Amino acid sequence: xxxxxxxxxxxxxxxxxxxxxxxxxxxxxxxxxxxxxxxxxxxxxxxxxxxxxxxxxxxxxxxxxxxxxxxxxxxxxxxxxxxxxxxxxxxxxxxxxxxxxxxxxxxxxxxxxxxxxxxxxxxxxxxxxxxxxxxxxxxxxxxxxxxxxxxxxxxxxxxxxxxxxxxxxxxxxxxxxxxxxxxxxxxxxxxxxxxxxxxxxxxxxxxxxxxxxxxxxxxxxxxxxxxxxxxxxxxxxxxxxxxxxxxxxxxxxxxxxxxxxxxxxxxxxxxxxxxxxxxxxx
Numbered sequence: 001x002x003x004x005x006x007x008x009x010x011x012x013x014x015x016x017x018x019x020x021x022x023x024x025x026x027x028x029x030x031x032x033x034x035x036x037x038x039x040x041x042x043x044x045x046x047x048x049x050x051x052x053x054x055x056x057x058x059x060x061x062x063x064x065x066x067x068x069x070x071x072x073x074x075x076x077x078x079x080x081x082x083x084x085x086x087x088x089x090x091x092x093x094x095x096x097x098x099x100x101x102x103x104x105x106x107x108x109x110x111x112x113x114x115x116x117x118x119x120x121x122x123x124x125x126x127x128x129x130x131x132x133x134x135x136x137x138x139x140x141x142x143x144x145x146x147x148x149x150x151x152x153x154x155x156x157x158x159x160x161x162x163x164x165x166x167x168x169x170x171x172x173x174x175x176x177x178x179x180x181x182x183x184x185x186x187x188x189x190x191x192x193x194x195x196x197x198x199x200x201x202x203x204x205x206x207x208x209x210x211x212x213x214x215x216x217x218x219x220x221x222x223x224x225x226x227x228x229x230x231x232x233x234x235x236x237x238x239x240x241x242x243x244x245x246x247x248x249x250x251x252x253x254x255x256x257x258x259x260x261x262x263x264x265x266x267x268x269x270x271x272x273x274x275x276x277x278x279x280x281x282x
Contacts, residue, residue, distance in 0.1 A: 041251065045147045052087055054121060054147055055080065058114065065092070065114040069107035076100045081133055091131065092139040104128055104139070123147040157190040158267045168196060168217040172205050180205065186217065191264060193229065193251040203246035206231050211253060219266045228253040
């Protein structure tokens with residue numbers, strides 16, 4: 001089998017068992033939240049052999065992949081068809097919408113996400129190129145340098161109560177190194193970290209990479225959780241009512257297994273209670 005593209009003309013593809021390619025529907029994809037890799041840096045794969053192994057599993061299982069582009073405003077559904085013989089490139093099936101396919105070829109950055117066996121896979125490509133595979137049109141992209149692989153318990157992000165928010169107490173350092181004691185509302189919590197609602201003036205004192213030490217929060221029915229947090233990302237949010245704040249995404253630092261178990265028990269219990277309410281049992 002031959003792959004013809006500007007960058008891999010005449011490269012033989014690896015032999016493989018043809019997966020069953022699902023019919024791609026013209027409807028929005030599952031609402032998986034795109035993860036910020038900095039939030040989950042401990043789950044990033046950097047080894048080329050590990051990345052290739054994950055990509056081969058997507059081919060073998062015929063995984064349905066959502067490709068986001070235009071800053072997440074556009075998407076198409078596809079599946080991975082093959083890797084090329086030198087393991088430098090991958091081939092994706094076209095989406096069902098010709099216009100979206102053309103827009104994807106012009107996109108400057110694309111984020112691909114899927115879930116296989118309750119494991120979320122996410123990686124980005126700088127560009128896609130048009131190619132031919134097995135006598136039909138397809139996409140060609142370069143093997144990513146990093147790939148995010150998350151078990152469900154790691155990537156599930158629980159939105160915390162709005163009416164009665166969980167509060168996190170910590171200390172922010174001013175420019176003169178004086179201490180500012182703050183109480184911040186949690187927006188969400190996961191096995192990797194937390195999202196904090198921070199006032200714009202307080203957020204100006206923070207930068208990516210800052211560490212917040214001795215952060216204290218009480219998880220209902222679990223107890224006091226004390227951990228350090230590293231600031232991984234920050235972005236402005238404006239609510240429908242016009243209120244503005246900064247969402248600060250933080251990663252746990254030095255979290256013990258016992259404390260992480262507290263977080264996971266809380267998330268599991270809250271999700272169970274939410275499902276019970278939705279089914280009318282709660």
